[in-house]
Amino acid sequence: MEIVILVVVIAVVVLLGAGGLVVGSRRKKQQLPPPPPSAPTITKPPAEPQVGDEAETPREEPRRTIEEVPLPGGTAAPEAPEEARAPIAIELPEPAAGRLIRLRSRLSRSQNSLGKGLLALLSRERLDEETWEEIEDILITADVGVTPTQELVGRLRTRVKVLGTRTPEELRTLLREELITLVDPSFDRTLRTESHEETPAVVLVVGVNGTGKTTTTGKLARVLVADGRSVVLGAADTFRAAAADQLQTWGERVGARTVRGPEGGDPASVAFDAVKEGIAAGADTVLIDTAGRLHTKTGLMDELGKVKRVVEKQGPVDEVLLVLDATTGQNGLVQARVFAEVVAITGIVLTKLDGTAKGGIVVAVQRELGVPVKLVGLGEGADDLAPFEPEAFVDALIGE
Numbered sequence: 001m002e003i004v005i006l007v008v009v010i011a012v013v014v015l016l017g018a019g020g021l022v023v024g025s026r027r028k029k030q031q032l033p034p035p036p037p038s039a040p041t042i043t044k045p046p047a048e049p050q051v052g053d054e055a056e057t058p059r060e061e062p063r064r065t066i067e068e069v070p071l072p073g074g075t076a077a078p079e080a081p082e083e084a085r086a087p088i089a090i091e092l093p094e095p096a097a098g099r100l101i102r103l104r105s106r107l108s109r110s111q112n113s114l115g116k117g118l119l120a121l122l123s124r125e126r127l128d129e130e131t132w133e134e135i136e137d138i139l140i141t142a143d144v145g146v147t148p149t150q151e152l153v154g155r156l157r158t159r160v161k162v163l164g165t166r167t168p169e170e171l172r173t174l175l176r177e178e179l180i181t182l183v184d185p186s187f188d189r190t191l192r193t194e195s196h197e198e199t200p201a202v203v204l205v206v207g208v209n210g211t212g213k214t215t216t217t218g219k220l221a222r223v224l225v226a227d228g229r230s231v232v233l234g235a236a237d238t239f240r241a242a243a244a245d246q247l248q249t250w251g252e253r254v255g256a257r258t259v260r261g262p263e264g265g266d267p268a269s270v271a272f273d274a275v276k277e278g279i280a281a282g283a284d285t286v287l288i289d290t291a292g293r294l295h296t297k298t299g300l301m302d303e304l305g306k307v308k309r310v311v312e313k314q315g316p317v318d319e320v321l322l323v324l325d326a327t328t329g330q331n332g333l334v335q336a337r338v339f340a341e342v343v344a345i346t347g348i349v350l351t352k353l354d355g356t357a358k359g360g361i362v363v364a365v366q367r368e369l370g371v372p373v374k375l376v377g378l379g380e381g382a383d384d385l386a387p388f389e390p391e392a393f394v395d396a397l398i399g400e
């Protein structure tokens, strides 16, 4: 009997103990603060989403600390200080007019052999057949092209003979005039970037990757912003994600929004979205960086043709700028030919003119396509893109 009573007592104690544990554990759970109604992890409101953005937290956003999470029933957490929300400092580049003159030293440094060589030959005691041939060689070596070279030398020879020009100063003046004629000041080099009544101007930037296409698009955004335009960028070069990042960084520096899509996505759809965004934002100009992989001409034709057609559903394409790397010489001309067959080019951007002595490519490429060089790249710096001016260009070649 005593044993039975002992067993019952032990059983009761065990049961009470277990119950206490459960209650205790429940109590413990109740003591944990409930999770905040929403648990944001970002200090600032997330950067405004852009068309085509991936649904992920921007990498640069600082994480929110636990102290900043509002507690239930407590007073609202203080607003993040104003400066924490400040956007990245926007740069205001200098207006682009007269830039070529400011960048002239770069040009004259790289083109020294062309201008100086020609002047040295023209200053010889006797301008004989051999000298004229040497003049031709210099021009051809500088990528001017055979026909334009023969034209220039023919005209110069005639004028020297007819006018009896002999002094170095007079010869220099004649050479300058003939070079300017060759570069052709009659071309309209205006960039059509003015918005239309309902839609922004649309500029397609095309060219082979590596020519400086993305950099040029970014620099052009700066030129336009400096001239008081509002710009939207379209990263339709979806081939390389880094290219879109690069463009976005250029845009952020001048306050231009970049529309981008997933890596490997449809370039035409990004271009379409960029124009849509440009219309919605009332922007002046939409600049679209396209992909220019020259695997096959048909592939390129399909891609660029589609981009253009899709953009034109919303408004006209105002400029198709072909970016060519001046250091690639004849190869650049081959590229120019292929692109011109695929899409109607309205202007040429010659990049890396600071890194080659072959400035004559300006003449050759204009002849090849029948469209003007509108911009030249003269360095890797943000403002090293200049509107092309024939007189300033020739003055840089032959020095003042």
Ligand SMILES: Nc1nc2c(ncn2[C@@H]2O[C@H](COP(=O)(O)OP(=O)(O)OP(=O)(O)O)[C@@H](O)[C@H]2O)c(=O)[nH]1
Binding pocket: 208, 209, 210, 211, 212, 213, 214, 215, 216, 237, 240, 243, 351, 352, 353, 354, 355, 376, 377, 378, 379, 380, 384
């Ligand atoms: N010296 C010099 N370098 C330039 C000029 N323009 C562009 N570059 C450089 O050329 C390189 C290629 O430029 P990108 O803009 O990346 O070329 P891309 O054609 O867009 O090529 P992807 O980015 O592959 O699409 C970069 O290092 C640029 O800084 C120029 O006018 N002068």
